[in-house]
Amino acid sequence: MGVHSCRHNLTIEMNENHHISFSVRRVLAIATNTLIDLTRQKVFYFVLIFALSLIGSSVFMARFSFQQEFQILKDVALGAMSIFTSLLAIIATARLIPQDVEDRTVYTILAKPVPRFEYVLGRLAGVLLLLAISTLIMSVMFLVVLYGREQAVLHETARQMSSLPHEQLEDALRAVRSSALNIDILPGIGLIFVKACLLASLTLFVSTFATTNIFAIVVMVVVYFIGHLQATAREYWLQQSNLGWLKRAFLALVALTFPDLQAFNLVDDIVAGAAIPLTLFLNVAGLGVFYIAIYTLLAAVVFYGKEL
Amino acid sequence: MNGPAVAVTGLTKVFPVPFRRQSIVAVRGLDLRVKPGEVYGLLGPNGSGKSTTLKIVLGLVCPTRGQTEIFGRDSRLVESREAVGFLPENPYFYKFLTGTETLRFFGQLGGLSGVSLKKRVDEMLELVGLTDARDRRLRGYSKGMLQRIGLAQALINEPKLVVLDEPTAGVDPAGSRQIRDLIVDLRRRGITVLLSSHLLAQVQEVCDRVGILANGMLVREGRLEELIAVENQTELVLENASGKLVNEIEVLAANSGAKLVARRQSTTTLERLFLEATGNDQARMTNDK
Numbered sequence: 041m042g043v044h045s046c047r048h049n050l051t052i053e054m055n056e057n058h059h060i061s062f063s064v065r066r067v068l069a070i071a072t073n074t075l076i077d078l079t080r081q082k083v084f085y086f087v088l089i090f091a092l093s094l095i096g097s098s099v100f101m102a103r104f105s106f107q108q109e110f111q112i113l114k115d116v117a118l119g120a121m122s123i124f125t126s127l128l129a130i131i132a133t134a135r136l137i138p139q140d141v142e143d144r145t146v147y148t149i150l151a152k153p154v155p156r157f158e159y160v161l162g163r164l165a166g167v168l169l170l171l172a173i174s175t176l177i178m179s180v181m182f183l184v185v186l187y188g189r190e191q192a193v194l195h196e197t198a199r200q201m202s203s204l205p206h207e208q209l210e211d212a213l214r215a216v217r218s219s220a221l222n223i224d225i226l227p228g229i230g231l232i233f234v235k236a237c238l239l240a241s242l243t244l245f246v247s248t249f250a251t252t253n254i255f256a257i258v259v260m261v262v263v264y265f266i267g268h269l270q271a272t273a274r275e276y277w278l279q280q281s282n283l284g285w286l287k288r289a290f291l292a293l294v295a296l297t298f299p300d301l302q303a304f305n306l307v308d309d310i311v312a313g314a315a316i317p318l319t320l321f322l323n324v325a326g327l328g329v330f331y332i333a334i335y336t337l338l339a340a341v342v343f344y345g346k347e348l
Numbered sequence: 349m350n351g352p353a354v355a356v357t358g359l360t361k362v363f364p365v366p367f368r369r370q371s372i373v374a375v376r377g378l379d380l381r382v383k384p385g386e387v388y389g390l391l392g393p394n395g396s397g398k399s400t401t402l403k404i405v406l407g408l409v410c411p412t413r414g415q416t417e418i419f420g421r422d423s424r425l426v427e428s429r430e431a432v433g434f435l436p437e438n439p440y441f442y443k444f445l446t447g448t449e450t451l452r453f454f455g456q457l458g459g460l461s462g463v464s465l466k467k468r469v470d471e472m473l474e475l476v477g478l479t480d481a482r483d484r485r486l487r488g489y490s491k492g493m494l495q496r497i498g499l500a501q502a503l504i505n506e507p508k509l510v511v512l513d514e515p516t517a518g519v520d521p522a523g524s525r526q527i528r529d530l531i532v533d534l535r536r537r538g539i540t541v542l543l544s545s546h547l548l549a550q551v552q553e554v555c556d557r558v559g560i561l562a563n564g565m566l567v568r569e570g571r572l573e574e575l576i577a578v579e580n581q582t583e584l585v586l587e588n589a590s591g592k593l594v595n596e597i598e599v600l601a602a603n604s605g606a607k608l609v610a611r612r613q614s615t616t617t618l619e620r621l622f623l624e625a626t627g628n629d630q631a632r633m634t635n636d637k
Contacts, residue, residue: 151434
């Protein structure tokens with residue numbers, strides 16, 4: 041199978057040789073290379089250390105009741121994770137393709153038998169690996185801090201209520217445990233990761249037609265804010281009774297083009313202790329994966345026709 | 349393999365300029381053939397269309413009109429690059445990778461893996477004289493070292509065609525000599541080399557045929573010795589010849605109807621003098637047995 045790399049001739053041809061049109065090994069090579077390149081740059085460490093510091097420092101925040109303490113800890117930690125994974129996704133991805141084109145490194149890569157979409161996919165996969173590692177490190181830090189505080193509060197509660205009946209003590213300890221670590225934290229973290237991956241894939245798409253990484257970052261900052269505000273703005277406008285068809289069509293276009301990033305934010309529900317339904321998690325995660333696939337495809341299409 | 353290694357037919361490339369009426373014609377109706385196993389030099393001044401032609405041959409840029417093929421395969425097909433190694437002008441690689449990691453990466457892109465990849469990486473580092481610097485990150489490499497690692501990545505997948513865009517630009521005389529020795533060795537091994545340059549004296553030593561581009565058109569092409577030969581002149585270089593002998597030769601020439609145009613002491617080249625003075629008069633890169 042042969043794939044032409046020119047915009048006006050995206051046809052597939054049979055040939056007598058057995059060149060592998062899609063090679064997972066090549067994509068993994070590019071992904072690994074991307075990961076190594078990114079993890080050896082200072083920006084990764086600055087962002088990660090800052091996030092870990094913020095998560096760790098939440099332990100020292102003002103305490104009232106243990107419920108409030110755990111709420112603050114979860115709010116700050118998950119909020120930090122959300123912001124910093126989003127930041128990392130945009131910053132790490134924005135420079136990949138424009139820098140390769142500017143340095144002409146892309147010539148040496150594409151002069152090998154590497155289809156352009158494998159290059160795009162490999163670069164994205166490297167960033168997703170970076171985000172997975174970062175999310176994991178931040179999650180471990182958060183859970184260790186939360187567990188540590190939970191154990192401290194349990195110990196203090198048991199000491200203070202040692203003279204009370206056993207049933208009362210058990211109730212109190214159960215209340216502490218349900219306020220601290222609960223299973224609903226995990227889907228919340230999962231959606232933070234999916235949101236970061238979505239931002240990375242959208243940044244990659246923007247970077248395929250951006251000439252500099254600064255331009256890509258600026259566009260993504262605007263998209264980030266639109267993504268978080270559009271649901272609220274849309275609901276407000278749709279409540280207007282005199283909204284014409286043109287404005288409705290425009291709102292629909294914005295809703296389709298810009299992902300509703302607020303949908304990936306379950307921090308408030310987690311902090312309030314609400315259970316996260318599995319169907320909600322699967323729907324939102326599925327939507328995220330759908331957007332990631334679409335933006336990656338768009339990036340591959342634009343890069344196919346790009347004059348290098 | 350009977351056909352040419354590289355075939356360019358009717359190639360035209362026009363770059364549109366946004367908001368302007370007149371576009372830039374980088375290449376106009378170019379036809380050329382590179383035979384398998386030869387060293388072909390694509391020469392020309394800056395802006396003559398050399399790099400654009402090479403990029404189209406490699407499928408990195410689409411032609412406006414015409415066609416390019418590598419060993420009979422349309423160069424727009426990704427698989428046409430399986431047998432190709434490319435060194436771009438002023439190569440720039442990922443500076444946070446070491447020399448070994450860089451070669452491993454490009455070897456993997458070409459389909460190498462495992463033990464054969466490791467072996468090939470070691471061979472290439474040895475070939476370009478970078479074994480001692482293999483674990484140093486590329487940010488610490490000099491210009492010449494970057495050029496050499498670039499050559500290594502171009503050769504790591506044992507290509508049948510090597511494309512070099514200004515391979516000696518910005519490289520010191522010793523490095524330039526090593527690159528030219530390598531090109532000669534590639535020819536000895538039957539590998540086709542297509543190189544572009546505007547450093548004519550350096551290219552003169554290695555090319556079998558040259559094509560000269562100007563304003564996107566091929567203005568001269570042919571075997572080097574034929575192109576640069578002055579038709580009606582012959583050179584003789586004599587060692588230990590006395591003044592009397594030289595005078596006799598001059599008289600003999602005059603009696604035969606010929607004319608002695610110039611009589612001067614043979615000179616070395618400034619490059620050889622530089623290499624001898626700096627102790628680089630032997631090629632550092634080893635040739636394959």
